Each structure stands twice: as structure tokens, then as C-alpha cells.
Amino acid sequence: MIRVRALRKVYRVGDEAIHALRGVDLDIGTNEMVAVMGASGSGKSTLMNIIGCLDQPTEGSYELDGQRVSHMSEAALALVRNEKIGFVFQSFELLARQTALENVELPLVYSREAGLTGGERTRRALQALERVKLSDRVTHRPSQLSGGQKQRVAIARAILNHPAILMADEPTGNLDSVTTREVMGIFQQLHAEGQTVLIVTHENEVAAFCQRVIRLRDGLVLSDLPIAEDAAGHHQG
Amino acid sequence: MNFSPYFYSQAIKLAMSQIWANRKRSLLTALGIIVGVASTTSVIAALSGLKANVLTEFESFGANRLYVFPDRPDDKPRSMYPRDKIRIKPWEVREIQASCPSLRAITPITEFGVSVASDEKELEGITVVGMWPDWHEAENRRVIAGRMFNTIDERSARQVCLLNEAAIDELRLPAEAVGSHILLDGRRFLVVGIVETLQSRMFGDGGNAAEIFIPFALAMKLQSSDIFIRITALATRTEVSEEARSEITQTMRRIRGIHPGDSDTFQVVAIDQYIQQFKAMAAGITAIAGGIVGISLLVGGIGIMNIMLVSVSERTREIGLRKAVGATPGAIMMQFLLEAMALCLAGGLVGVLIGKLLAIGMTLIPGASLQHADVPLWAVLLSFAFSAVVGLGFGFFPALKAARLDPIEALRHE
Numbered sequence: 001m002i003r004v005r006a007l008r009k010v011y012r013v014g015d016e017a018i019h020a021l022r023g024v025d026l027d028i029g030t031n032e033m034v035a036v037m038g039a040s041g042s043g044k045s046t047l048m049n050i051i052g053c054l055d056q057p058t059e060g061s062y063e064l065d066g067q068r069v070s071h072m073s074e075a076a077l078a079l080v081r082n083e084k085i086g087f088v089f090q091s092f093e094l095l096a097r098q099t100a101l102e103n104v105e106l107p108l109v110y111s112r113e114a115g116l117t118g119g120e121r122t123r124r125a126l127q128a129l130e131r132v133k134l135s136d137r138v139t140h141r142p143s144q145l146s147g148g149q150k151q152r153v154a155i156a157r158a159i160l161n162h163p164a165i166l167m168a169d170e171p172t173g174n175l176d177s178v179t180t181r182e183v184m185g186i187f188q189q190l191h192a193e194g195q196t197v198l199i200v201t202h203e204n205e206v207a208a209f210c211q212r213v214i215r216l217r218d219g220l221v222l223s224d225l226p227i228a229e230d231a232a233g234h235h236q237g
Numbered sequence: 238m239n240f241s242p243y244f245y246s247q248a249i250k251l252a253m254s255q256i257w258a259n260r261k262r263s264l265l266t267a268l269g270i271i272v273g274v275a276s277t278t279s280v281i282a283a284l285s286g287l288k289a290n291v292l293t294e295f296e297s298f299g300a301n302r303l304y305v306f307p308d309r310p311d312d313k314p315r316s317m318y319p320r321d322k323i324r325i326k327p328w329e330v331r332e333i334q335a336s337c338p339s340l341r342a343i344t345p346i347t348e349f350g351v352s353v354a355s356d357e358k359e360l361e362g363i364t365v366v367g368m369w370p371d372w373h374e375a376e377n378r379r380v381i382a383g384r385m386f387n388t389i390d391e392r393s394a395r396q397v398c399l400l401n402e403a404a405i406d407e408l409r410l411p412a413e414a415v416g417s418h419i420l421l422d423g424r425r426f427l428v429v430g431i432v433e434t435l436q437s438r439m440f441g442d443g444g445n446a447a448e449i450f451i452p453f454a455l456a457m458k459l460q461s462s463d464i465f466i467r468i469t470a471l472a473t474r475t476e477v478s479e480e481a482r483s484e485i486t487q488t489m490r491r492i493r494g495i496h497p498g499d500s501d502t503f504q505v506v507a508i509d510q511y512i513q514q515f516k517a518m519a520a521g522i523t524a525i526a527g528g529i530v531g532i533s534l535l536v537g538g539i540g541i542m543n544i545m546l547v548s549v550s551e552r553t554r555e556i557g558l559r560k561a562v563g564a565t566p567g568a569i570m571m572q573f574l575l576e577a578m579a580l581c582l583a584g585g586l587v588g589v590l591i592g593k594l595l596a597i598g599m600t601l602i603p604g605a606s607l608q609h610a611d612v613p614l615w616a617v618l619l620s621f622a623f624s625a626v627v628g629l630g631f632g633f634f635p636a637l638k639a640a641r642l643d644p645i646e647a648l649r650h651e
């Protein structure tokens with residue numbers, strides 16, 4: 001599903017070169033649920049942005065769903081994001097003036113799929129909202145929703161186009177522990193339905209919902225273990 | 238770069254909701270365009286109203302009509318042009334008639350004062366007009382009773398005359414005046430027809446003056462000396478008015494033996510020439526109004542650009558999100574261009590509506606000759622086209638800025 005080789009990312013700030021990723025190799029298979037952890041500045045977001053096709057690596061190769069996406073044009077990347085990737089952000093990023101349903105429909109505005117009828121769009125969005133258990137909040141606006149509900153709308157939006165991978169960069173960063181469990185429950189259920197999930201988190205509690213944990217340090221993969229071994233190792237460490 | 242109909246419908250919906258959500262700001266921003274469009278459309282409305290009035294007046298007058306007057310050139314001493322050289326002679330009129338194919342009708346006209354008497358009344362110093370039968374066509378004056386003049390009247394210098402209703406009144410003739418006789422300087426004339434009264438709103442006071450018409454040949458006989466002749470002619474069509482004018486000019490120069498470089502000793506005036514001059518003037522004013530609107534649209538456009546830049550920076554995160562869910566740079570660009578155009582078109586719409594109201598207001602001004610003032614369709618369409626172009630032009634840079642935003646940085650924007 002995801003195949004990353006010798007991935008490097010260098011940011012240039014003035015004369016200084018910041019090596020955010022220094023040669024990362026990574027494989028993620030279909031229907032895995034993976035947590036990415038590591039200290040602040042270890043390169044988690046940088047890696048996510050490249051895997052999510054929002055950014056290009058400085059060096060190395062990246063294949064998504066059998067397609068080489070490193071060094072694609074910006075417009076081509078936008079299309080890949082639209083069809084293969086679902087993003088969930090820490091701060092939800094819902095459009096304030098639109099209803100939950102309209103927010104969920106947003107990716108279809110940029111879809112290449114021809115001849116989608118209004119009815120079909122609504123049907124898909126309603127189905128996505130149902131999968132995140134928000135069928136009763138369809139016409140609510142973000143201001144009328146709780147934090148957990150907002151994040152579930154964002155998840156519904158991310159899974160609308162049945163992406164190859166659902167990615168979340170600290171999706172529970174703005175939530176309390178109760179709503180964190182509520183949201184992670186949704187991720188877990190989607191995973192159970194066959195969805196591949198990749199989550200960046202600082203919290204062991206969140207990682208505990210995943211099967212596999214990748215730890216980064218200074219732009220390198222420090223460890224890549226099943227959750228049970230990672231948890232054991234972490235206790236030892 | 239092709240987007241789905243759904244993309245366009247959503248982009249337009251979004252543009253509208255943006256304008257509505259910031260309606261005060263939008264109104265202020267679009268003010269330049271509103272004022273520009275409203276002022277031009279109302280100026281154009283006034284002009285077109287005036288034009289409609291003047292042109293119908295000219296047309297009713299006969300757009301294909303031409304006049305020839307004697308005219309002394311003022312670039313040489315008077316002594317070089319004695320009266321006799323300047324005066325139009327009957328044979329000259331016949332020469333023009335024979336050599337100008339673009340003319341349909343031509344008549345000399347001579348006016349002079351006589352004493353007129355009927356059985357009931359005697360009047361001094363009444364103007365009598367002498368003309369050829371072609372006059373009916375050339376001046377577009379028909380008879381409402383009796384008959385028109387014919388060539389026999391002219392050739393055999395019959396003592397017949399035509400009157401208008403005012404003349405019948407003044408001479409206390411019976412209402413059925415055809416068949417009565419009147420005396421002109423002691424000669425007996427048979428009234429053969431009644432000509433309709435001249436109707437003109439703008440030029441002259443035609444209707445109320447007494448008019449008496451006699452054959453041209455007789456008019457020449459009745460006058461002693463110093464006969465003043467002018468010519469009225471009709472071109473076959475309005476389109477050849479100018480041609481007819483130059484035919485007459487060339488004929489007159491030829492028969493008068495005027496050397497190349499010397500001035501005409503006559504003047505040929507075509508009504509169409511006045512119409513063209515008026516149209517050119519109206520077009521000139523329209524162009525000036527267009528220039529003014531150009532400037533105000535430029536000012537308005539800068540306002541639009543400014544507000545669009547503000548909008549882009551306010552909505553940086555939204556742009557980042559849209560890119561993250563698959564918006565291409567082209568899609569973002571298109572969306573902001575549509576928004577700028579929608580803003581300008583909304584301004585244009587308000588401007589056109591204000592212009593329309595002003596035009597309605599103009600029609601209510603008494604005596605302003607603006608009762609036909611209206612914003613023509615082309616001005617409405619042009620206003621919208623201009624507004625759209627301003628939106629495109631001044632929305633381009635902000636839209637480009639939005640399109641080029643890096644999605645990661647945009648999503649990090651506070």
C-alpha cells in the first residue's frame with residue numbers, strides 16, 4: 001500500500017539546512033492501523049505531509065497504492081489527495097458557515113468523477129456521516145457541535161471518497177480524554193471495516209488503539225513494532 | 238483545466254455567500270463600480286433619449302433632403318462677387334436637375350411680398366411662394382383638398398394658387414375654398430388646392446402662418462428685380478445624400494465656371510449631414526462618458542483587488558483545507574476569480590439599476606426633451622461586460638496568490 005525508501009527532507013532556512021527526515025524506509029500494508037510517535041520536532045508531521053501528498057521529499061522514493069507519487073506535478077498531487085487520501089487535522093478545519101453535510105460533501109467539489117448527481121452526492125455524504133454515527137447532526141453547523149462531533153464530521157469528510165489511506169495528525173490533540181476515546185472508537189471501527197489508518201500522536205492512550213507503532217527520532221525511524229512489543233519496550237525504556 | 242458543473246455551482250454559491258456575509262464591506266468595495274456604471278448608464282440614457290428626439294425630428298423633416306443657397310465667400314473682397322454672380326438662376330436649377338442622377342426631386346423656391354385680396358378682405362405684405370410641382374415631393378407637402386400643382390401649371394404659367402388653412406382663415410374664404418378666386422397684386426388666381434399645415438415641434442412655427450403658393454414661372458413674372466432663389470432637392474435615398482451633395486456642388490461649380498481652389502459661391506446643405514454631425518457629437522459624448530467610467534472602474538478595480546487580497550489572507554486556512562481535499566491550484570484560482578467577478582457584477586447590477594432609476598427620473602423632467610431617455614440594452618450588457626473584465630483583471634493577482642499558497646503553511650496559518 002505504502003512504500004517509502006530512503007526518504008529525506010531538508011528545509012532551508014536562510015543559510016541553514018534543517019534535516020527533518022534523514023533516510024526513512026517504511027512499508028504500510030492494506031488495512032493496517034499504525035501510530036507514529038516521537039518527540040516534538042522528530043519529523044512526524046513532515047513524514048505525514050509527504051505520505052499525504054501535501055509535500056514532496058527532497059530525496060528518496062514514495063509509492064502509494066502502486067503509484068509513484070514522488071516528483072508528481074502539483075495538480076496531479078491534488079488529484080491523488082482527492083481520490084486516495086483522507087486527512088483529519090488536529091483543529092478539525094470545518095467550514096464555519098456550512099452544515100455538517102455540506103462540509104462532508106466538500107471533496108466532491110474537486111472530484112474528477114463526471115456526472116455525479118446531487119442525490120448521489122448527498123447519499124454518499126449521508127452514508128459517511130452514518131459511519132461516524134452522526135446521522136442526527138446532518139444540518140448542524142460546526143458552532144452547534146461538540147469537539148468530538150466536529151472531529152467525527154472531519155473524519156466523515158476524510159472517508160467520503162473511500163481513500164486508500166486515512167491520515168490523522170494528532171486528531172485528539174484538542175480533545176479531552178472522554179471524547180478522545182469516542183473519536184478513537186470511530187477510527188477503530190473504520191479500521192475494522194477495512195480502512196487503512198495512519199495516526200500521529202503523543203499519547204500512549206491513543207497509540208493503544210493501533211496495531212503497530214513507529215517511533216521517530218531526529219528524522220530517523222527509531223523503532224517499528226507491534227503495539228504489544230512497543231508497549232513492553234516502552235515500559236522497559 | 239476543466240471543472241465539473243458542480244464545482245462551478247458551488248464556487249458561485251460560495252462567492253455569493255461571501256459577498257452576503259460581508260455585505261457592508263462588499264458594498265463599500267463595489268462603490269467605485271456602482272458609481273461608475275450608474276453615471277455612465279444614466280449619461281447614455283440621457284443621450285439616447287435626446288438622440289431619439291432629435292433624430293425623429295430630423296427624419297420627419299426628411300433625412301434625404303438637401304438645400305442650396307446662394308453664398309458669398311468671405312475670403313475675398315465683396316467687390317469680386319457682385320450679387321448677380323451669387324444669385325441662383327432658374328436655368329441653373331434646370332441644369333442641376335439634368336445632371337444630378339442622385340436626385341429624385343428638385344425645385345427652386347422664391348418668396349416675395351404682395352398685396353392679396355379676396356371678396357371679403359384685403360391684406361398687405363403677405364408672403365407668396367413660387368415653386369415647381371416637384372415641391373410637393375421635395376418638401377413633402379401634399380394637398381388635403383383640391384389638387385397639387387402639375388407641369389402644365391408651370392409651363393403655361395397658369396394663374397392658379399395653393400393655400401393653407403391659415404391663409405383661408407385670414408382671407409375669410411369659405412371653408413371649401415377650392416374654386417374661389419383671389420387677387421395677387423391685382424391678378425386673379427384660381428385656388429386649386431389646400432396644402433396641409435406644416436407640423437414641426439422643434440423647427441419653426443410652420444402651422445400658424447398664412448401660406449400662398451403659385452407656380453414658379455408666375456412668381457418670376459410678378460417680381461421686378463433682385464429675385465432671391467433657393468433650392469430644395471430630395472436625394473433618391475438617405476444613403477446617397479452625400480453623393481447628391483457633391484453632384485450638386487460639382488454641377489454648380491462647372492456651370493458657374495469656378496476655378497479649382499476658388500471658393501463656392503453657393504452652399505449645399507444636406508439634412509443627413511446634420512444628422513451625421515449630431516450622431517458624431519453624441520458618439521463623442523458617449524466616448525467621454527466611457528472614458529470617465531474607465532477611470533472610475535480602474536479606481537473601483539483597485540478596491541476590488543485590495544478586498545480580494547484581504548479575503549485571501551482571511552481565508553488562508555480554508556484555502557489550505559480545500560487544497561488538502563483535492564483542490565488544484567487552478568480550481569482555487571478559478572474560485573477567487575469568480576468571486577471577484579461576482580463582486581464586480583453585483584456592483585454593476587446595482588449601478589445599472591441606479592442608472593435605470595435616474596433614466597426614469599429624467600423622463601419626468603418637464604420640457605427637457607428627455608421623454609425617450611432609457612438605458613439601451615447594449616449599455617446594460619456593456620456595463621456587465623466591463624464589470625466582469627474588471628473582476629477578472631483586478632481579481633487575477635489575488636487569485637494567483639491564493640492558488641500559489643502552500644497547503645501546509647496555509648493550514649498552519651493563524
Ligand SMILES: Nc1ncnc2c1ncn2[C@@H]1O[C@H](COP(=O)(O)OP(=O)(O)OP(=O)(O)O)[C@@H](O)[C@H]1O
Pocket residue numbers: 011012013018019020038039040041042043044045046047
Ligand atoms: N516549513 C519548515 N521550514 C523549516 N523547518 C521546518 C519546516 N517544517 C518543519 N521544520 C522543521 O523540521 C523538523 C521536523 O518538524 P515536524 O513538524 O515534522 O516535527 P513533528 O514531529 O511533527 O513535531 P511536533 O510533535 O511538535 O508536531 C523540526 O525541526 C522543524 O522545525
Ligand SMILES: [Mg+2]
Pocket residue numbers: 044045046169
Ligand atoms: Mg507535528
